[in-house]
Amino acid sequence: MRRSFWSSFGSMAALAVALAGCSAPVTGELMVAIQTDMAVTKDLDHIELQVLSGGVPVISGASYELGPEHVALPATQGLLVSEDPSREISIRVRAIRHDRPRVEHTVLTTVPSDRVATLWVPLHFLCSADEASRPGAPGACPDDLTCVAGACRDPRVSAASLPDYVEDDVLRRACFDVPSCFRSADPAEDLDTADCTIAAGDGVNVGIATEGEGACGAAGCFVPLDAESDFGWHRRDDGRIALPDALCSKERLARLGVVTSAVTAECPVKRIGDPLCAVDESQPVVLAARQRSPISLAVGEGSVFWTEQGALSGQDGFKGDGAVKRIPIEGGIPETLASDQAAPRHLALDGANGVLWTNRGAGAGKAALMRRRLDRADVRELLNEQHLQELGPWGTLEALATNDKHLFWTQLSGTGVRGRVGRASVDGQTRSTLSEHLFANRIAAASNVACWTELGQDDPAPGAVDDKGTVWCLEDGETEPVKVGDRQRKPYGIALDARNAREVFWVNDGGEIVRGAVDRNAPEVIFEDHDNPGPYGIALDEDRVYWTNLRQGTVSTLSRDAPPRSNCRGDRCTLATGQRRPGAIAVDAGAIYWVNEGLPGEANGAVVRLAKPPPP
Known part of the structure; x- marks a missing residue:
């Protein structure tokens, strides 16, 4: 996609860089052209411009909002020659994001006396404050230098080396998609x-x-x-x-x-000053790329949170360099909330400004249920291996859910041990076993109920239908869980509506989406496609159910009140295709989010956002 794109500061007329009181005729001009290789408004939302002439401010503290309804980049500011063409001027442009400086560039030069010249002032990623502050980077450049392509250099530019200004070459270029x-x-x-x-x-x-x-x-x-x-x-x-x-x-x-x-006809060589096209929000947009085995995610507080298992270590599994991260829902810079985690798996947000996750155990790290408050940098264990052992022989920590009263988790079965569904107080001080099942898997919780899936047979006979899975729910005040689905085809993801937890939805790997009640065994298959197995993650909003298919690489949706075995053929329910092992999924009022797990341990996983389609 290519379109016409141009902008200037609009109301900002060309300014003389002479001192007050000078009246010499002017013929020369310097056109300052500001451009960026980052995304507006995701990476930058304001720019500030300062111009000094002989050390005297000509433009000071000028701030301009960026965006489709405001200033677009490239943008220009004309500076007229003074009575002394040799007078040096200083031009500094700074880009801001959420009141935080992101990148700035300074140029020292002169204004040509007999022509209009173009001076490109780049606001580039390699010079962003985050990049400059990382280990091995130069840090903020000293006052007598400026950042150019990630290195500190002399800010002086000879006006004689600048090209003549041609408006079409600066402000009327097609955007680069x-x-x-x-x-x-x-x-x-x-x-x-x-x-x-x-x-x-x-x-x-x-x-x-x-x-x-x-x-x-x-x-x-x-x-x-x-x-x-x-x-x-x-x-x-x-x-x-x-x-x-x-x-x-x-x-x-x-x-x-x-x-x-x-390079193609639609994608010519990218040149300095080519504006970037707006992102097509009707298609899936990656929020965080180059992730190593992202597994779980949650949405809240204006951010997306996820776990990243990290790199592999030979035949021994993950190295123990996993992480818990977040990113604003509109995108930006991923923030690491906890590093060096032992293969973190599932994640949940609690009601006390905290994020919880399970560490499966890897490298020198041990299995644990972890928590970090979002208003402070402390990461601590709520449950460790000793706590789990006190409940009896235990399997590998897996899924996690929470409500206002309790934490719930599952442990997978292992050699000589059964799986477990556990419950603890929100501070982890009191702990108990809710149920022991051979293949306990995923879990969901609402205010008055917790529900979980049990896979069934570990290794069914060749050609046999793997329909030994079950789904269970336990309401507050009850001592025994209720089987709400039996003979299920390897149930995986499960979801409850936190506002009305009478219905429970789950996916069966065999190719089914199921709706059930939390207090009785009355499941309804609302969608089935046994020719395309692999449903994996599931999420709900007020009206619809959303799910991923790990094996087919798709994300789909269906009305929550759809009749049994609804017809979704011909991509009628498909929202996204071609995804790289889509797994966990979550929704908010405006968008759908999921992780693409990618290949284990490799930096090809992602966190993806898709704007919700309009109601049918």
Whole structure:
């Protein structure tokens, strides 16, 4: 997609950079053109402009809101020559996000006396405050330097080297559609970190694959690099592409990727000043990319929270470098709430401004049920292995749910031990076993009830229908759980409506979506497709049920009150296809969120958002 795109500061007329009282005629002008390789308004929402002439403020503290109804980038500000063309001017532009400085760029130069010249002032990802503050980065540049492509350099630019200003080349360029142009991007070939170069043929665009910054689409998040530019990349005489040196630090390459994509008619070479197209919100948009085995997620407090199991360690499972993270629902920079976790699995939000999760145990870490308050940086164990052993022989910690009164968890069966469904007070001080089942799996809780799934046979006979699974619910005040579904085809995800917990929904891996009651065995299959098994995660809102299919790579929806065995053929219920092992799913008032688990231990998982479609 390409469209016309132009902007200026509108009401900001060209300003003379002469001192007050001077009246010499002016013929020359410097057109300051501000541009970015990050996403407006996700990464940047305001810019500030300051101009000094001979140390005297000409523009000071000017702030401009960015966005479709406000200033768009590139944007320009004209500066007229003074009576002394040799007078040096200082131009500083700073970008803000939620009142927090993100990136700034300073230029020292002069205004040409006999022509109008263009001065590009980039607000680039590699110079963002978050990137500059990471280990191995230069940090904030000293006052006499400025950041260029991630490195601190002399801010002086000779006006004689600047190109003539041509309005169409600055303000009327077609936008560059990053999600589309990098949809099929490949990792860069033969990356030489010694000189920060890659091998690439003619006709390519080059980008940085990030966790969440830049323009995000269905394939991930990318920052496009400007071709043949001091701020991006250029082709050397030997044919190799030289990247910004700062990109090739060990620390950056541990988080970021370098990718290339083919130039096409719809995706020409990205040049400095090309604006980025708006993201198509009717399609799935990655919020957080390059995640290592994300497993569970929850939505609340304006953020999406998830667990990341981390990297694999040979045949011994995960290394123990897992994490719990969050990101604003509109996207941005993923924040790590807890690091070095022992293969974190399932996650829940409690009503006391906290996030809870289960650690399966990995590396030197042990199995535990963990909690972190969101208003402080303390991470602590609520339940550890000793607490679990006090309840008897125990299996691997798995799922987790909570309500205002209790925590609930499941433990998978293992050699010589049965699975368990456990309950504890919200502070973890009192603990009990609700039920022991051989294959206890997922669990959900509402104010007055907890429900869980039991898989059934571990290894059914070849050709046999695996329909030995069961679903159970236990209401407050009762001592024995009620079987609310039997002969189920390997039930996995389960969901309750926290406001009206009389109905329970679950998915069967055999290809079914089931609606049941919490107090009796009366399940109804509202959707079935045994030819496409793999339903996995499930979520509810007031009107609809949503589910993922891990094996088919799809996300689907159906009315909660749909009649039994509703017809969803012909993609009538399908919201998204081509997902990479979609697993856990959650919803809020405006969107659907899920994790793409990707391959175990590899940085190809993601957290994805899709705006809810309009009611049918």
